Amino acid sequence: MLAVVGLWVxxxxxxxxxxxxxxxxxxxxxxxxxxxxxxxxxxxVVYVGGTFTSVRNPAGTTVASxxxxxxxxxxxxxxxxxxxxxxxxxxxxxxxxxTNLYAAGAFTTVNGVVRxxxxxxxxxxxxxxxxxxxxxxxxxxxxxxxxxxxxxxxxFGSVSGVARSRIAALRRSDGGVVTAFxxxxxxxxxxxxxxxxxxxxxxxxxFTTVNGSSRPYLAAVSGATGGLSxxxxxxxxxxxxxxxxxxxxxxxxxxTGGSGNQAAVFSLSSGSKLWRQRCDGDVQAVKAVGTELxxxxxxxxxGSTLTRxxxxxxxxxxxxTAFQPSFDRFWGVWxxxxxxxxxxxxxxxxxxxxxxxxxxAIFRRSG
Numbered sequence: 593m594l595a596v597v598g599l600w601v602x603x604x605x606x607x608x609x610x611x612x613x614x615x616x617x618x619x620x621x622x623x624x625x626x627x628x629x630x631x632x633x634x635x636x637v638v639y640v641g642g643t644f645t646s647v648r649n650p651a652g653t654t655v656a657s658x659x660x661x662x663x664x665x666x667x668x669x670x671x672x673x674x675x676x677x678x679x680x681x682x683x684x685x686x687x688x689x690x691t692n693l694y695a696a697g698a699f700t701t702v703n704g705v706v707r708x709x710x711x712x713x714x715x716x717x718x719x720x721x722x723x724x725x726x727x728x729x730x731x732x733x734x735x736x737x738x739x740x741x742x743x744x745x746x747x748f749g750s751v752s753g754v755a756r757s758r759i760a761a762l763r764r765s766d767g768g769v770v771t772a773f774x775x776x777x778x779x780x781x782x783x784x785x786x787x788x789x790x791x792x793x794x795x796x797x798x799f800t801t802v803n804g805s806s807r808p809y810l811a812a813v814s815g816a817t818g819g820l821s822x823x824x825x826x827x828x829x830x831x832x833x834x835x836x837x838x839x840x841x842x843x844x845x846x847x848t849g850g851s852g853n854q855a856a857v858f859s860l861s862s863g864s865k866l867w868r869q870r871c872d873g874d875v876q877a878v879k880a881v882g883t884e885l886x887x888x889x890x891x892x893x894x895g896s897t898l899t900r901x902x903x904x905x906x907x908x909x910x911x912x913t914a915f916q917p918s919f920d921r922f923w924g925v926w927x928x929x930x931x932x933x934x935x936x937x938x939x940x941x942x943x944x945x946x947x948x949x950x951x952x953a954i955f956r957r958s959g
Contacts, residue, residue: 613903613915614935617945618953620650621669624662628938628951631929632686632693634715637672638664638936640952641683641695642926647671650948661695661718666934669954677702677718681709685927687735687742689764692721694742696732710735710744712767726767727752728760733782734835738815739790740764741773745781745797759784759795759818775818776803783835785844790815796832796846810835810846812860823863829854834927838880838906845885845906849874855887857906867909869902879928880906881935888925888937900924901937917945917953933957 626644633639641661646654656671659678664671681699688694693715695702702711705720708727713720730748737743741761744751751760754769758781761773775795783796793815795802802811803820810828812821825844830852836845843866844858854870855878869875873891880886885906893899898918904911919925923940930936935955937944944953 612957613912614955614957615945616915616917617947618917618937618949618955619667619669620947621949621952621954622647622649622655622664622671623949624648624658624951625654626951627923627926627940629682629684629697629926630686630695631927631936631938631952632688633666633929633931633934633936634688634693636666636934637715638666638934638952638954639686639693640664640936640938641686641697642938642951643682644951648950652948660697660699663718664952664954666936666954666956675716675718677713677720684731684733685735687737688715689737689742692724692764693718694735696735696744696746698731709746709748710762710767724765724767725752726762726769733780734784736784736786736793736835737764738786738788738793741770741786741790741815742767743784743786743793743815745784745795747780758797758799759793759813761793761815761818772816773818775813777801782831782833783846785835785837786815787837787841792821793818794835794837794844796835798831810858823858823860825858825863825865827856827858827865828852829856833874834877836878836880838885843906845878845880847875847878847887847889849876853889855885855889855902855904857885857909867904869904869909869911871899871902873924876924876926877928879930881930882932883907884912886928886930886935888928888939890922890924900939900941901928917955919944 624644628642630641663675679699683697712724728748732746761770779799781797830850834847871893877888900919903915
Protein backbone atom coordinates (compact mmCIF):
# COMPACT_ATOMS: atom_id res chain seq x y z
CA MET A 593 0.00 0.00 0.00
CA LEU A 594 2.76 2.47 0.88
CA ALA A 595 4.46 1.97 -2.47
CA VAL A 596 1.24 2.80 -4.29
CA VAL A 597 0.35 5.77 -2.11
CA GLY A 598 3.85 7.13 -2.54
CA LEU A 599 2.84 7.95 -6.10
CA TRP A 600 0.38 10.55 -4.77
CA VAL A 601 3.14 13.00 -3.91
CA UNK A 602 3.51 15.47 -6.76
CA UNK A 603 1.00 13.62 -8.92
CA UNK A 604 0.44 15.56 -12.14
CA UNK A 605 -2.93 17.27 -12.59
CA UNK A 606 -5.10 16.57 -15.59
CA UNK A 607 -3.40 17.82 -18.73
CA UNK A 608 -4.66 20.87 -20.60
CA UNK A 609 -4.99 18.70 -23.71
CA UNK A 610 -5.49 15.02 -24.29
CA UNK A 611 -3.91 12.40 -26.52
CA UNK A 612 -5.88 9.40 -27.71
CA UNK A 613 -9.24 8.58 -26.11
CA UNK A 614 -9.37 6.07 -23.30
CA UNK A 615 -9.62 2.48 -24.53
CA UNK A 616 -13.05 0.90 -24.71
CA UNK A 617 -11.96 -2.03 -22.53
CA UNK A 618 -11.13 -1.47 -18.86
CA UNK A 619 -8.30 -3.00 -16.85
CA UNK A 620 -8.95 -6.64 -15.90
CA UNK A 621 -9.45 -5.69 -12.27
CA UNK A 622 -10.86 -6.94 -9.02
CA UNK A 623 -14.51 -6.02 -8.63
CA UNK A 624 -17.19 -5.59 -5.99
CA UNK A 625 -20.26 -7.78 -5.62
CA UNK A 626 -22.79 -4.97 -5.79
CA UNK A 627 -23.32 -1.43 -7.07
CA UNK A 628 -20.80 1.39 -7.24
CA UNK A 629 -22.20 4.83 -6.46
CA UNK A 630 -18.99 6.82 -5.97
CA UNK A 631 -15.48 6.75 -7.42
CA UNK A 632 -12.31 8.73 -6.81
CA UNK A 633 -8.84 8.72 -8.38
CA UNK A 634 -5.91 9.83 -6.21
CA UNK A 635 -2.56 9.28 -7.90
CA UNK A 636 -2.44 5.56 -8.62
CA VAL A 637 -5.27 4.64 -6.26
CA VAL A 638 -8.93 4.20 -7.21
CA TYR A 639 -11.53 4.29 -4.43
CA VAL A 640 -15.06 3.02 -4.94
CA GLY A 641 -18.05 3.45 -2.65
CA GLY A 642 -21.55 2.06 -2.98
CA THR A 643 -23.51 -0.92 -1.72
CA PHE A 644 -21.50 -4.14 -1.61
CA THR A 645 -20.12 -6.67 0.86
CA SER A 646 -17.08 -8.22 -0.82
CA VAL A 647 -14.42 -7.93 -3.51
CA ARG A 648 -13.82 -10.63 -6.12
CA ASN A 649 -10.96 -11.22 -8.54
CA PRO A 650 -11.45 -11.36 -12.35
CA ALA A 651 -12.15 -15.10 -12.12
CA GLY A 652 -15.03 -14.40 -9.74
CA THR A 653 -13.39 -15.74 -6.56
CA THR A 654 -14.00 -13.68 -3.42
CA VAL A 655 -10.69 -12.26 -2.17
CA ALA A 656 -11.85 -10.10 0.76
CA SER A 657 -14.87 -8.75 2.58
CA UNK A 658 -15.42 -5.01 2.19
CA UNK A 659 -18.57 -3.17 3.22
CA UNK A 660 -19.45 -0.34 0.82
CA UNK A 661 -15.96 1.19 0.43
CA UNK A 662 -12.74 -0.21 -1.06
CA UNK A 663 -9.46 0.87 -2.68
CA UNK A 664 -7.71 -0.54 -5.76
CA UNK A 665 -4.36 -0.18 -7.52
CA UNK A 666 -5.14 1.82 -10.68
CA UNK A 667 -2.49 -0.03 -12.71
CA UNK A 668 -3.11 -3.64 -11.78
CA UNK A 669 -6.70 -3.32 -10.64
CA UNK A 670 -5.94 -5.36 -7.52
CA UNK A 671 -7.55 -4.62 -4.16
CA UNK A 672 -5.34 -2.64 -1.77
CA UNK A 673 -5.62 -4.81 1.31
CA UNK A 674 -4.17 -2.24 3.71
CA UNK A 675 -7.18 0.07 3.28
CA UNK A 676 -10.36 -0.79 5.15
CA UNK A 677 -13.26 1.54 5.95
CA UNK A 678 -16.37 -0.63 6.31
CA UNK A 679 -19.63 1.29 6.63
CA UNK A 680 -23.09 0.15 7.70
CA UNK A 681 -24.82 1.94 4.80
CA UNK A 682 -24.40 3.16 1.25
CA UNK A 683 -21.48 5.43 0.29
CA UNK A 684 -22.61 8.10 -2.21
CA UNK A 685 -19.60 10.41 -2.70
CA UNK A 686 -15.85 10.68 -2.04
CA UNK A 687 -13.36 13.58 -2.14
CA UNK A 688 -9.73 14.00 -1.07
CA UNK A 689 -8.09 17.24 0.09
CA UNK A 690 -4.48 16.09 0.29
CA THR A 691 -4.85 14.99 3.91
CA ASN A 692 -8.27 13.48 4.47
CA LEU A 693 -10.43 11.14 2.42
CA TYR A 694 -14.01 12.31 2.99
CA ALA A 695 -16.87 9.85 2.53
CA ALA A 696 -20.59 10.64 2.41
CA GLY A 697 -23.71 8.53 2.27
CA ALA A 698 -26.42 6.87 4.32
CA PHE A 699 -24.15 5.20 6.90
CA THR A 700 -24.04 5.83 10.64
CA THR A 701 -20.82 3.94 11.44
CA VAL A 702 -17.41 3.50 9.81
CA ASN A 703 -15.26 0.64 11.10
CA GLY A 704 -17.67 0.53 14.02
CA VAL A 705 -17.09 4.19 14.92
CA VAL A 706 -20.21 6.36 15.03
CA ARG A 707 -20.22 8.82 12.12
CA UNK A 708 -23.51 10.21 10.87
CA UNK A 709 -23.44 10.09 7.06
CA UNK A 710 -20.17 11.96 6.56
CA UNK A 711 -16.70 11.06 7.79
CA UNK A 712 -13.03 11.95 7.42
CA UNK A 713 -10.72 8.97 6.93
CA UNK A 714 -7.03 8.19 6.75
CA UNK A 715 -6.49 7.65 2.99
CA UNK A 716 -3.84 4.96 3.58
CA UNK A 717 -5.63 2.76 6.10
CA UNK A 718 -9.28 3.86 6.11
CA UNK A 719 -9.11 4.61 9.85
CA UNK A 720 -11.64 7.19 11.05
CA UNK A 721 -10.20 10.59 11.96
CA UNK A 722 -11.16 10.82 15.62
CA UNK A 723 -10.90 14.62 15.75
CA UNK A 724 -13.34 15.17 12.86
CA UNK A 725 -17.11 14.95 13.51
CA UNK A 726 -19.94 16.32 11.35
CA UNK A 727 -23.00 14.15 12.00
CA UNK A 728 -26.15 14.85 9.95
CA UNK A 729 -29.78 13.83 10.39
CA UNK A 730 -30.27 12.64 6.81
CA UNK A 731 -28.43 11.26 3.82
CA UNK A 732 -25.53 13.19 2.33
CA UNK A 733 -25.46 12.85 -1.46
CA UNK A 734 -22.63 15.13 -2.54
CA UNK A 735 -19.37 16.69 -1.35
CA UNK A 736 -17.27 19.57 -2.68
CA UNK A 737 -14.07 21.21 -1.47
CA UNK A 738 -13.71 24.98 -1.51
CA UNK A 739 -11.13 26.99 0.43
CA UNK A 740 -11.00 25.70 4.00
CA UNK A 741 -14.52 24.24 3.78
CA UNK A 742 -16.14 20.95 2.89
CA UNK A 743 -19.59 21.60 1.42
CA UNK A 744 -22.17 18.85 1.85
CA UNK A 745 -25.54 18.45 0.15
CA UNK A 746 -28.35 15.97 0.66
CA UNK A 747 -31.67 15.52 2.44
CA PHE A 748 -30.68 16.39 6.02
CA GLY A 749 -32.23 19.00 8.34
CA SER A 750 -29.38 19.56 10.77
CA VAL A 751 -25.66 18.95 11.23
CA SER A 752 -24.20 18.33 14.69
CA GLY A 753 -27.34 19.83 16.20
CA VAL A 754 -27.21 22.99 14.06
CA ALA A 755 -30.22 23.50 11.76
CA ARG A 756 -29.16 23.30 8.12
CA SER A 757 -31.60 22.71 5.25
CA ARG A 758 -30.03 20.21 2.83
CA ILE A 759 -26.79 22.17 2.31
CA ALA A 760 -24.04 23.02 4.80
CA ALA A 761 -20.41 24.05 5.05
CA LEU A 762 -18.14 22.14 7.43
CA ARG A 763 -14.62 23.06 8.52
CA ARG A 764 -12.10 20.74 6.92
CA SER A 765 -10.05 20.94 10.12
CA ASP A 766 -12.57 19.33 12.48
CA GLY A 767 -15.98 18.91 10.78
CA GLY A 768 -17.57 21.74 12.72
CA VAL A 769 -20.42 23.67 11.11
CA VAL A 770 -19.40 26.97 9.50
CA THR A 771 -22.11 29.11 11.09
CA ALA A 772 -21.74 32.02 8.64
CA PHE A 773 -22.88 29.78 5.75
CA UNK A 774 -26.65 29.34 6.00
CA UNK A 775 -28.47 28.62 2.75
CA UNK A 776 -31.99 27.15 2.77
CA UNK A 777 -33.11 24.74 0.04
CA UNK A 778 -36.68 23.43 -0.26
CA UNK A 779 -35.87 19.92 -1.58
CA UNK A 780 -33.06 17.42 -1.97
CA UNK A 781 -29.59 18.43 -3.14
CA UNK A 782 -27.91 15.80 -5.35
CA UNK A 783 -24.92 17.70 -6.70
CA UNK A 784 -22.51 20.24 -5.20
CA UNK A 785 -19.60 22.02 -6.87
CA UNK A 786 -17.36 24.82 -5.63
CA UNK A 787 -14.77 27.25 -6.88
CA UNK A 788 -11.37 26.15 -5.49
CA UNK A 789 -11.15 29.23 -3.26
CA UNK A 790 -14.64 28.65 -1.88
CA UNK A 791 -15.96 31.96 -3.21
CA UNK A 792 -18.99 30.36 -4.86
CA UNK A 793 -20.86 27.10 -4.48
CA UNK A 794 -23.15 25.53 -7.09
CA UNK A 795 -26.12 23.37 -6.07
CA UNK A 796 -28.10 20.91 -8.16
CA UNK A 797 -31.10 18.82 -7.18
CA UNK A 798 -34.88 18.57 -7.13
CA PHE A 799 -35.38 21.90 -5.35
CA THR A 800 -37.27 24.86 -6.79
CA THR A 801 -36.32 27.57 -4.31
CA VAL A 802 -33.13 28.64 -2.54
CA ASN A 803 -33.37 31.11 0.34
CA GLY A 804 -37.02 31.60 -0.61
CA SER A 805 -36.30 32.72 -4.18
CA SER A 806 -37.08 30.78 -7.34
CA ARG A 807 -34.08 28.77 -8.49
CA PRO A 808 -35.40 25.58 -10.16
CA TYR A 809 -32.91 22.69 -9.94
CA LEU A 810 -29.67 24.71 -10.21
CA ALA A 811 -28.33 27.66 -8.21
CA ALA A 812 -25.21 29.61 -7.31
CA VAL A 813 -24.63 30.81 -3.76
CA SER A 814 -21.87 32.58 -1.89
CA GLY A 815 -19.40 30.12 -0.42
CA ALA A 816 -19.02 32.39 2.61
CA THR A 817 -22.64 33.11 3.54
CA GLY A 818 -24.87 30.88 1.42
CA GLY A 819 -26.63 33.94 0.03
CA LEU A 820 -27.83 33.84 -3.57
CA SER A 821 -25.14 34.70 -6.08
CA UNK A 822 -24.64 34.99 -9.81
CA UNK A 823 -25.23 33.71 -12.34
CA UNK A 824 -28.92 32.89 -12.52
CA UNK A 825 -28.93 29.87 -14.82
CA UNK A 826 -31.20 29.77 -17.86
CA UNK A 827 -32.21 26.83 -20.01
CA UNK A 828 -32.15 24.30 -17.14
CA UNK A 829 -34.30 21.48 -18.47
CA UNK A 830 -34.83 19.22 -15.46
CA UNK A 831 -33.65 18.05 -12.07
CA UNK A 832 -29.87 18.03 -11.59
CA UNK A 833 -28.18 14.83 -10.40
CA UNK A 834 -24.50 15.86 -10.52
CA UNK A 835 -22.40 19.03 -10.76
CA UNK A 836 -18.76 19.53 -11.77
CA UNK A 837 -16.66 22.70 -11.99
CA UNK A 838 -14.10 22.24 -14.80
CA UNK A 839 -10.60 23.68 -14.28
CA UNK A 840 -10.50 27.42 -14.96
CA UNK A 841 -13.74 28.14 -13.13
CA UNK A 842 -15.56 29.69 -16.11
CA UNK A 843 -17.99 26.87 -16.88
CA UNK A 844 -20.27 24.49 -15.00
CA UNK A 845 -21.06 20.95 -16.13
CA UNK A 846 -24.28 19.32 -14.93
CA UNK A 847 -26.04 15.97 -15.24
CA THR A 848 -29.74 16.43 -15.98
CA GLY A 849 -32.47 13.91 -15.26
CA GLY A 850 -36.24 13.90 -15.56
CA SER A 851 -37.30 14.88 -19.08
CA GLY A 852 -33.97 16.65 -19.65
CA ASN A 853 -31.79 13.55 -20.14
CA GLN A 854 -28.64 15.50 -20.94
CA ALA A 855 -25.18 16.50 -19.90
CA ALA A 856 -24.97 20.27 -20.26
CA VAL A 857 -22.31 22.94 -19.91
CA PHE A 858 -23.23 26.42 -18.68
CA SER A 859 -21.36 29.72 -18.74
CA LEU A 860 -20.53 30.97 -15.24
CA SER A 861 -20.55 34.55 -16.46
CA SER A 862 -23.93 34.65 -18.20
CA GLY A 863 -25.63 31.53 -16.81
CA SER A 864 -26.62 30.44 -20.32
CA LYS A 865 -26.38 26.89 -21.63
CA LEU A 866 -23.42 26.53 -24.00
CA TRP A 867 -24.12 23.01 -25.29
CA ARG A 868 -25.74 19.71 -24.37
CA GLN A 869 -25.31 15.98 -25.04
CA ARG A 870 -28.74 14.40 -24.98
CA CYS A 871 -29.22 10.66 -24.44
CA ASP A 872 -32.12 8.32 -23.69
CA GLY A 873 -32.06 8.12 -19.89
CA ASP A 874 -31.20 10.37 -16.96
CA VAL A 875 -27.65 11.64 -17.04
CA GLN A 876 -26.39 10.64 -13.60
CA ALA A 877 -22.74 11.75 -13.62
CA VAL A 878 -20.45 14.32 -15.25
CA LYS A 879 -16.71 14.84 -14.99
CA ALA A 880 -14.41 17.22 -16.86
CA VAL A 881 -10.76 16.33 -17.39
CA GLY A 882 -8.41 18.19 -19.69
CA THR A 883 -10.29 19.14 -22.85
CA GLU A 884 -13.03 16.53 -22.39
CA LEU A 885 -16.30 16.07 -20.53
CA UNK A 886 -17.44 12.56 -19.65
CA UNK A 887 -21.08 11.88 -18.88
CA UNK A 888 -22.75 8.74 -17.61
CA UNK A 889 -26.39 7.71 -17.80
CA UNK A 890 -28.84 4.82 -17.96
CA UNK A 891 -30.92 3.26 -20.74
CA UNK A 892 -28.79 4.09 -23.81
CA UNK A 893 -27.74 6.72 -26.34
CA UNK A 894 -27.90 7.27 -30.10
CA GLY A 895 -29.97 4.12 -30.56
CA SER A 896 -27.51 1.88 -28.70
CA THR A 897 -28.81 0.08 -25.63
CA LEU A 898 -25.23 -0.78 -24.60
CA THR A 899 -23.93 2.80 -24.43
CA ARG A 900 -23.87 4.30 -20.93
CA UNK A 901 -21.13 6.93 -21.34
CA UNK A 902 -20.19 9.70 -23.74
CA UNK A 903 -16.98 11.67 -24.25
CA UNK A 904 -17.43 15.22 -25.58
CA UNK A 905 -15.00 18.05 -26.14
CA UNK A 906 -15.53 20.47 -23.27
CA UNK A 907 -15.23 23.60 -25.40
CA UNK A 908 -17.52 22.73 -28.30
CA UNK A 909 -19.52 19.70 -27.21
CA UNK A 910 -18.31 17.70 -30.22
CA UNK A 911 -18.64 13.98 -29.59
CA UNK A 912 -15.48 11.85 -29.33
CA THR A 913 -17.01 8.77 -30.91
CA ALA A 914 -13.87 6.62 -30.58
CA PHE A 915 -14.66 6.20 -26.86
CA GLN A 916 -17.81 4.14 -26.50
CA PRO A 917 -17.47 1.22 -24.08
CA SER A 918 -20.39 -1.17 -23.78
CA PHE A 919 -22.23 -1.82 -20.50
CA ASP A 920 -24.45 -4.78 -19.75
CA ARG A 921 -27.02 -3.39 -17.28
CA PHE A 922 -29.79 -0.81 -17.57
CA TRP A 923 -28.84 1.60 -14.78
CA GLY A 924 -25.30 2.00 -16.06
CA VAL A 925 -23.06 4.76 -14.72
CA TRP A 926 -23.59 6.48 -11.36
CA UNK A 927 -20.28 8.29 -10.94
CA UNK A 928 -17.19 9.26 -12.95
CA UNK A 929 -13.80 10.49 -11.74
CA UNK A 930 -10.67 10.90 -13.84
CA UNK A 931 -7.15 12.19 -14.27
CA UNK A 932 -5.32 12.52 -17.58
CA UNK A 933 -4.40 8.80 -17.47
CA UNK A 934 -6.99 7.05 -15.25
CA UNK A 935 -10.77 7.00 -15.66
CA UNK A 936 -12.77 5.36 -12.86
CA UNK A 937 -16.45 4.62 -13.49
CA UNK A 938 -18.80 3.44 -10.74
CA UNK A 939 -22.24 2.06 -11.42
CA UNK A 940 -24.68 -0.80 -11.79
CA UNK A 941 -23.04 -3.17 -14.28
CA UNK A 942 -21.26 -6.53 -14.28
CA UNK A 943 -19.42 -6.41 -17.63
CA UNK A 944 -17.85 -3.46 -19.45
CA UNK A 945 -16.27 -3.76 -22.88
CA UNK A 946 -16.99 -7.49 -22.68
CA UNK A 947 -14.88 -8.09 -19.54
CA UNK A 948 -16.00 -8.66 -15.93
CA UNK A 949 -16.17 -5.30 -14.14
CA UNK A 950 -18.89 -5.27 -11.51
CA UNK A 951 -19.53 -1.96 -9.76
CA UNK A 952 -16.25 -0.33 -10.83
CA ALA A 953 -14.44 -0.07 -14.16
CA ILE A 954 -10.91 1.34 -14.43
CA PHE A 955 -9.71 2.63 -17.81
CA ARG A 956 -6.10 3.67 -18.49
CA ARG A 957 -4.46 5.54 -21.33
CA SER A 958 -0.88 6.61 -22.01
CA GLY A 959 0.25 10.11 -22.91
